[in-house]
Amino acid sequence: MQPRRVAVLGGGPGGLYAARLLKLAYPACEVQVHEQGEPDKTFGFGVGLAAGTQRNLEAADPDTLRDLVATGVRHDMTMRVRGRGVRVRNDHLIGVARTDLLAVLQRHAEKAGVRLEFGVRRAAAGLDADLVVAADGVSSATREAGSFGARIETGDGLFLWCGADFPLPDAVFTPVETEYGTFVAHAYPYSGGRSTFLIETDERTWRNAGFDATTAELEGEGVPPGASDEKSLRYLEKIFAGQLRGHGLIGNRTRWQRFRTVRCDRWAQGNVVLLGDAAHTAHFSVGSGTKLAMEDAIGLVAALRESPDPATAFARYEETRRPSVERLQELARRSRLWWESFPSRLGLPVERLMVAYMSRAGNVSLDRFAGTSPDAVATALRQYGGAPPDGDLVQWVLDRPLTHGNRSFPDRVSVPELEPLYVDLRNPWSPEADALIAGVRGGVLVTGPADRPAVLTRLDLAERIRLETGALTAVEAPRALSGDLAAGLVSGRTDLVQLTEEQV
Ligand SMILES: Cc1cc2nc3c(=O)[nH]c(=O)nc-3n(C[C@H](O)[C@H](O)[C@H](O)COP(=O)(O)OP(=O)(O)OC[C@H]3O[C@@H](n4cnc5c(N)ncnc54)[C@H](O)[C@@H]3O)c2cc1C
Structure with missing residues (x-):
């Protein structure tokens, strides 16, 4: 389709990037961004851009990416707990100041011919355009005023x-x-x-x-x-x-907040389409809000180019973007719950805690983490069960013996007779989970559905049981998920695992 006039509400990363890509795709189209703030004033400090995001931005617009990378700084990652630290290399993340990010995006939008208006708050309904891209952020008034089937989940922390x-x-x-x-x-x-x-x-x-x-x-x-x-x-x-190190903390509209995860049943209504935080958010601990907003912009412009009319384009945009957004939101949900319960794990040696952090959402396997950070993982494995092997890590983890109180087990898969506890819930830190844990009397075998999300949740619940009751804990799961179980054992989520031959 060929839009004649597009209005973009919100000059954050999503709005500015969408405006530039639109103007590059449709040079004859009038593209106007409306931003309520001033060009050089923004809330916030730095944001992270991961390697995968950089690759996607490179493919869509190499000029902008080049300037963003030039302002960013690469950094490794350290976890420091009770005086002990572990450091891992991180080649794929750069930190960029939000002010620099917006300055680069504003410059490139203007260079492409986008018109930028600052300092006026606008409403989507009052904008004169064929298409309105509502990139007005997490508190989007467009979303509130429309019928997008919005649901907001507020974190406890x-x-x-x-x-x-x-x-x-x-x-x-x-x-x-x-x-x-x-x-x-x-x-x-x-x-x-x-x-x-x-x-x-x-x-x-x-x-x-x-x-x-x-x-x-x-x-x-x-x-x-x-x-x-x-x-x-x-x-x-x-x-x-x-x-x-002797420096102070600087505020910029800095206040305590609870994270709001936004989900919408629909991202478009009439000629208005939501983009970025207005449509969806993902907890900051996966550092992906900017990525999602900018990748939405890429997806929206591609969908417009491939479609004959706005309705088809918006449907295509949603169809292509929703799976990766929802996948990331699910990772972010697990990550949020892990961080909200972080203080309960401080008894774990810091290297094992690092493994727990990396595997908290089921996204990074033990093998993959060992590939990128062999020293940290080798130390964590030594703490878990002696000198680690050169070969199959997962099998080695499962084969380690265990002493629990006055009981000994030759490996982690020889599970004694334990009270079964069937678990099928979404949040292992919910009141429902509290009630299950309150009923635990002695050793427990945590069972439930065979799918992977259910197994990851069982591991989290088992960890709470171990930490809160001290009971011997085993998790039942399909053999095909041995990698998750091995990460769970090293991370202190369970003592033992019972393998089944179920299909995942
Ligand atoms: C604590 C915290 C840490 C974060 N860390 C990271 C990180 O490390 N990496 C990362 O990628 N993301 C991070 N994010 C998320 C990231 O800041 C957002 O996801 C991202 O900015 C979303 O971009 P956006 O363009 O959708 O919305 P925003 O950046 O929120 O931009 C929306 C814009 O719309 C404007 N606006 C709103 N209403 C109107 C109106 N009616 N008229 C005119 N203008 C309007 C606002 O002024 C704003 O400039 C973090 C977020 C938080 C809260």
């Missing part, structure tokens, strides 16, 4: 996004245990000699520290909309002083 004016040498994950509870930093360097600090905690710790009160104060009357939670920042600065 609280997080706050701030920065520091020095570059960390690596991305760092580190918890600090305080009198109130545990705060966890996810921090990484980005361009301009700065670092992002994303700090996460649980509701109880947040209340104990009095941050429910500082959050309420910021919602009160007379507080400027751009104000940050300075009391929290000053406290966090003290407890993360080791990481901050």
Whole structure:
């Protein structure tokens, strides 16, 4: 199809990139971006762009990618827990300042002939265009006003996004245990000699520290909309002083928030199509919001080019983008639950914790992680069961003996008679799961459906049982999922595994 006039609502990464790609695809089309903010002012600090994303952007628009990569910084990754650290190489991630990212995208959009309007808040319904691309972010007024079948799931944990004016040498994950509870930093360097600090905690710790009160104060009357939670920042600065090396934390509309996962049954209505955070979000711990928004832009423009009319194009856009969006949202959901329960795992040696982190959503297998970070994995395996082999890692993990209390087992697959516990739930940290765990009396064999998502959830529930009750725990699963079970054993999610010959 050949649109004549397209309006893009929102000048974030999704909107700006869609506008440029549209203008490149349809030079005769008028493309206008409407952004309520000013060009050089944005919330937030740095965002990560992974190698896969860079490849996709390269294929769609090499010029923009080149300039983005030039502003980004590559970094390795360190996890530091109770004074011990483990470092792994990370070749496929760069950190880019959100300001630089937007500056590059604005420049390239203008270069292609897109018109940019700043400083005015607009409504999709009031825009005069054949097509309206609503890239108006997680709080999208377009989504709220329309009938897109939106569902919003709010996380239990609280997080706050701030920065520091020095570059960390690596991305760092580190918890600090305080009198109130545990705060966890996810921090990484980005361009301009700065670092992002994303700090996460649980509701109880947040209340104990009095941050429910500082959050309420910021919602009160007379507080400027751009104000940050300075009391929290000053406290966090003290407890993360080791990481901050004498630097302070910088706020920019920094407040405690709960992550909102947005899902929509439909992404288009009439001539309006949702894109990026307006249509879907994925928890920050998988660092993919910008990626999804920019890949949506690529998918939307490709669909428009291949279709005779907007309805067909929007259907095609949704058909091609939805599977990868939903796959990532599912990974992000598991990742969010893992981080929200992170303090319960601090007793694990940091190398095993790193394996647990990498395998938290079922996305990175033990073999793959051993391929990229052999030293860290070898140490984790030694902690788990002695000198690791050169050969089949998974089988070796399953073959290790276990001593549990006064009982010994020759390997991890010789499961004694245990009380079966049938589990078929989505969230192993839900009240329903709490009730199951409350009923555990002695050793338990956690069973359930044979599909992989159910097995991953069983492993998470088994971990809670081990940690909260100390009971000997075995997980039943098809042999075909031995890789997940091996990662689960090394990560301390279960003591034993019972293999079945079921089809996955
Ligand atoms: C704590 C945190 C950490 C994150 N870390 C990462 C990360 O490491 N990597 C990553 O890829 N992503 C990360 N993200 C997510 C990322 O910031 C977003 O997913 C991404 O910015 C989405 O892009 P977007 O264009 O869809 O929306 P946005 O970037 O939110 O842009 C929407 C724009 O629309 C404008 N707007 C809204 N309404 C109107 C209106 N009515 N009129 C005019 N303009 C309007 C807004 O001002 C805004 O500029 C993180 C998010 C959070 C909250």
